[in-house]
Amino acid sequence: EVQLVESGGGLVQPGGSLRLSCAASGFTFSSSWMHWVRQAPGKGLVWVSRINGDGSSTIYVDSVKGRFTISRDNAKNTLDLQMNSLRVEDTAVYYCVRSIGWPEHWGQGTLVTVSS
Amino acid sequence: DIVMTQSPDSLAVSLGERATINCKSSQSVLYRSNNKNSLVWYQQKPGQPPKLLINWASTRESGVPDRFSGSGSGTDFTLTISSLQAEDVAVYYCQQYYSTPWTFGQGTKVEIK
Numbered sequence: 001e002v003q004l005v006e007s008g009g010g011l012v013q014p015g016g017s018l019r020l021s022c023a024a025s026g027f028t029f030s031s032s033w034m035h036w037v038r039q040a041p042g043k044g045l046v047w048v049s050r051i052n053g054d055g056s057s058t059i060y061v062d063s064v065k066g067r068f069t070i071s072r073d074n075a076k077n078t079l080d081l082q083m084n085s086l087r088v089e090d091t092a093v094y095y096c097v098r099s100i101g102w103p104e105h106w107g108q109g110t111l112v113t114v115s116s
Numbered sequence: 117d118i119v120m121t122q123s124p125d126s127l128a129v130s131l132g133e134r135a136t137i138n139c140k141s142s143q144s145v146l147y148r149s150n151n152k153n154s155l156v157w158y159q160q161k162p163g164q165p166p167k168l169l170i171n172w173a174s175t176r177e178s179g180v181p182d183r184f185s186g187s188g189s190g191t192d193f194t195l196t197i198s199s200l201q202a203e204d205v206a207v208y209y210c211q212q213y214y215s216t217p218w219t220f221g222q223g224t225k226v227e228i229k
Contacts, residue, residue, distance in 0.1 A: 035218070045166065045209060047218040059216050095165055102156055102171040102213050109165055 002026040002105045004096050009110030016086050016114070022079040022096030022107055030054070030074040033099045036081050038092035039109075048094070049081065064090075086114045118142050118212050122221035128229040135197040137224045139210035144190045147214060154214035157186055157195045159206045160223075166209060170195065202228065 008020040022034070036048040049060045049070040058070050069082040079096050093109040119142040129135040145154045153173035158166035168177050170186035173193055183198045197204055205228060210221040 037218070044223050045211070045220040047216070047220070050216055050218075061217050099213065102154070102168075103211065103218070104168065104171075106165040106168075 002098065004098060004105060004107030006094065006096050006107045006110035009094065009112045011113045011115065012086055013116050014086060014088055014114055017082070017084045018086065018112060020081040020083065020094055020096075020110055020112070024077045024079065024096075024098070027098065029072075029077040034070075034072060034079045035097040035099060035103065036070060036079075037095045037097055037106075038090075039095070040089075040092045043092075046092075050099075051079070083112070086112075088114050090114050117217055118145065118215060118219050120210055120212055120219050120221040122208075122210060122224050124224060125222065126225040126227065128227045129197075129200045130229045131202065132199050133229075135200050135204070135226055137195045137208050137210075137226075139188075139193040139195070139221050141191045141193075141212055145212045145214035146190055153189055153193070154212055155186075155188075155193055156211050156213065157184075158209045158211065159204075160209065161206045169208075197226070200226070200228070 003025045005023045012018050035050045039045050051058045051070045055072050067085045071080045091114045093111050095109045096107045097103050098105045121140045123138045147154050155173040157170040160166045169180050169184050174186045185196050187194050207223045207225050209223050
């Protein structure tokens with residue numbers, strides 16, 4: 001059974017940093033492209049970033065470029081999102097998503113709240 | 117970026133009646149290599165992650181009731197719930213995966229009339 005479990009969310013002040021993790025199991029992690037998608041409270045879904053299977057290619061939405069870094073550890077089956085210079089507008093539930101061509105499986109999400 | 121626009125924003129349907137949600141993309145999401153449309157539909161209930169219902173615009177995921185169906189091609193797509201059940205109350209999203217950034221419709225809230 002495919003499982004994606006996010007962790008690392010919490011309350012952080014504007015300008016602060018947070019590192020999210022996603023523990024993957026039940027599939028060949030190193031073969032899967034992985035994404036982060038976020039959802040602000042009461043709002044819609046917004047794609048944030050993607051990393052390919054071996055970690056050699058990454059891409060970001062413009063609003064997080066230069067502040068967020070996606071990475072993976074295929075030996076540990078984990079996906080990370082390092083978030084720096086956080087802004088109030090980054091407040092959201094962050095989901096990790098596995099894609100196999102299409103976005104096939106989502107984690108339960110972890111809430112990040114940026115507030116003073 | 118491909119813009120996805122859903123209509124309506126909300127709809128109220130009587131139990132057992134048909135619900136229809138439309139999704140339009142700003143450019144074609146037809147993937148030439150397999151002649152399939154790179155579009156999915158999700159159902160999201162409060163406090164839960166999106167649940168994948170349909171991939172490649174019309175392929176129902178395993179375990180999804182057959183009252184849910186997807187259709188359309190190119191830039192115009194439809195999600196149909198043939199006979200609305202109480203448990204179908206949710207927000208529904210379309211999403212294209214033809215290109216990054218993935219983009220989503222704004223969501224359609226389905227309620228019981």
